Amino acid sequence: MGGVAPSPPCPFCNGRRTELASTFGSHASLSTWWCAECRSPFEVLRWQETTSPVDPGQPSNKSTSA
Ligand SMILES: [Zn+2]
Numbered sequence: 001m002g003g004v005a006p007s008p009p010c011p012f013c014n015g016r017r018t019e020l021a022s023t024f025g026s027h028a029s030l031s032t033w034w035c036a037e038c039r040s041p042f043e044v045l046r047w048q049e050t051t052s053p054v055d056p057g058q059p060s061n062k063s064t065s066a
Contacts, residue, residue, distance in 0.1 A: 007019070007020070010033075010037055011042050012040050012042065012043065013037045015035055015036070015037030017036040019036065021034040029045060030046065031042065031043065
C-alpha cells in the first residue's frame, strides 16, 4: 500500500526538492506544491489519487433489428 506519493519535479527548474503545500489548490483536483529550489509554488493535477467512477455505460449501437 503506497501511502507516500512521489514528489513531482518542479515545472520551472525541474528541481526535485518539492514539498506539498496544500492538498487542495484552486480546484479540488489540483494539489499545490512548493519548490525549494526556485521557491515557486505550482499546482499539480492529482491524477492518481482516486479513480473516478466510470460513467454508466450508455447503450452503444444496439442492433434493434427484430
Ligand atoms: Zn523550481
